[in-house]
Amino acid sequence: MNENTLTSVQTIGILGSGQLGRMLAIAAAQLGLRTHIYAPDANTSPAGDIAHRTTTAAYHDNAALAAFAADVDVITSEFENVPAAVMDVLAAICPVSPGRAALYTAQHRIREKTLARELGIATPQFWPVTSADDLKAAMRGHGLPGILKSSSLGYDGKGQVRIKSDDDMDAAFDSLGTDDAILEEIVDFTAEVSFMVARDAIGGISHFPASLNHHRNGILAQSAAPAPLHDEIIAEGMDAVERMAEALELFGLLALEAFTTVDGKLLFNEIAPRPHNSFHWTIEGCATSQFAQLARVLARMPFGATHIYGNWQMDNLLGEDMWKVPELLASAGTHVHLYGKADAKTGRKMGHTNRLLGS
Numbered sequence: 001m002n003e004n005t006l007t008s009v010q011t012i013g014i015l016g017s018g019q020l021g022r023m024l025a026i027a028a029a030q031l032g033l034r035t036h037i038y039a040p041d042a043n044t045s046p047a048g049d050i051a052h053r054t055t056t057a058a059y060h061d062n063a064a065l066a067a068f069a070a071d072v073d074v075i076t077s078e079f080e081n082v083p084a085a086v087m088d089v090l091a092a093i094c095p096v097s098p099g100r101a102a103l104y105t106a107q108h109r110i111r112e113k114t115l116a117r118e119l120g121i122a123t124p125q126f127w128p129v130t131s132a133d134d135l136k137a138a139m140r141g142h143g144l145p146g147i148l149k150s151s152s153l154g155y156d157g158k159g160q161v162r163i164k165s166d167d168d169m170d171a172a173f174d175s176l177g178t179d180d181a182i183l184e185e186i187v188d189f190t191a192e193v194s195f196m197v198a199r200d201a202i203g204g205i206s207h208f209p210a211s212l213n214h215h216r217n218g219i220l221a222q223s224a225a226p227a228p229l230h231d232e233i234i235a236e237g238m239d240a241v242e243r244m245a246e247a248l249e250l251f252g253l254l255a256l257e258a259f260t261t262v263d264g265k266l267l268f269n270e271i272a273p274r275p276h277n278s279f280h281w282t283i284e285g286c287a288t289s290q291f292a293q294l295a296r297v298l299a300r301m302p303f304g305a306t307h308i309y310g311n312w313q314m315d316n317l318l319g320e321d322m323w324k325v326p327e328l329l330a331s332a333g334t335h336v337h338l339y340g341k342a343d344a345k346t347g348r349k350m351g352h353t354n355r356l357l358g359s
């Protein structure tokens with residue numbers, strides 16, 4: 001532990017102003033840490049509302065970035081699409097999480113799947129696609145329906161389209177609005193599962209119990225933990241996320257999403273080097289939440305224990321679910337988390353609930 005840990009108040013800088021930054025700020029506060037949010041809308045945002053300080057500035061404002069970095073002890077990001085140039089400005093002044101390699105790789109679907117394969121982690125079949133002709137050739141070679149995704153900037157199922165061999169490939173390719181794309185085979189999965197580790201500044205690793213995930217319209221709807229899958233599959237996923245974190249020299253949190261198949265295989269889908277929606281149940285369900293673990297890692301404190309307290313279920317509250325909130329608040333044993341967002345748009349993540357099953 002850094003000798004200053006207990007003698008001076010440390011400040012964690014967070015890039016991004018959404019719910020992940022907000023829940024990190026809450027966990028940090030419990031550990032006596034301060035947070036400083038940097039975002040274009042930091043002053044009126046889920047994270048900014050509860051942080052010690054905010055900087056409202058553009059991500060390309062180098063003077064504001066340098067002043068922010070000088071004000072904090074360590075910086076992390078709640079989203080992986082931080083431009084490398086931004087991280088370079090910050091890293092010259094203070095330590096940054098999750099690190100350059102983790103961002104570079106996690107920002108790009110072809111890069112993350114290529115790294116997985118290099119490490120011997122199985123992925124669905126995929127083909128880089130930079131033109132409609134590439135797409136036609138890949139679909140001819142494959143002969144089955146596929147899923148075409150932009151290589152970067154997609155989230156919550158955005159930036160992807162499912163295609164069959166008799167679809168109009170030119171239209172499908174154009175609909176992405178980018179020439180940096182990936183075609184994937186459609187996996188007939190039996191389950192979606194996610195794994196998470198925290199990795200500290202000296203390479204120590206802490207695992208969380210795995211989550212079983214259910215998506216609706218490409219958006220995570222529900223997670224259950226611990227994931228009720230065979231021990232071998234769980235061990236394989238834990239090992240995969242740990243090896244990816246090591247290969248990326250990660251400092252912080254790494255989540256790995258995967259599919260399981262009928263024949264008992266685990267197939268890598270993607271990584272996210274940050275807190276992950278499928279581990280929100282850890283707030284009440286785990287001895288240390290994903291947010292508290294990240295705050296500890298950033299502040300050079302020891303890992304907290306990560307055993308689970310029974311079986312937990314997390315349900316996302318999207319804009320269209322907000323009518324349920326009064327009833328949920330009145331339900332004993334339901335932990336309601338709201339992110340303080342004013343505008344309850346359809347599909348927008350407004351909050352979540354955590355529930356201990358069988359209680």
Ligand SMILES: Nc1ncnc2c1ncn2[C@@H]1O[C@H](COP(=O)(O)OP(=O)(O)O)[C@@H](O)[C@H]1O
Pocket residue numbers: 124147154155156157158184185186187188189192215218257269270
């Ligand atoms: N190759 C695939 N086969 C089957 N389903 C997929 C495939 N890729 C994505 N999906 C479905 O779409 C969801 C979102 O895709 P994902 O690649 O995780 O993108 P993101 O979460 O960044 O939007 C996945 O959780 C899964 O339900």
Ligand SMILES: [Mg+2]
Pocket residue numbers: 257270
């Ligand atoms: Mg995903």
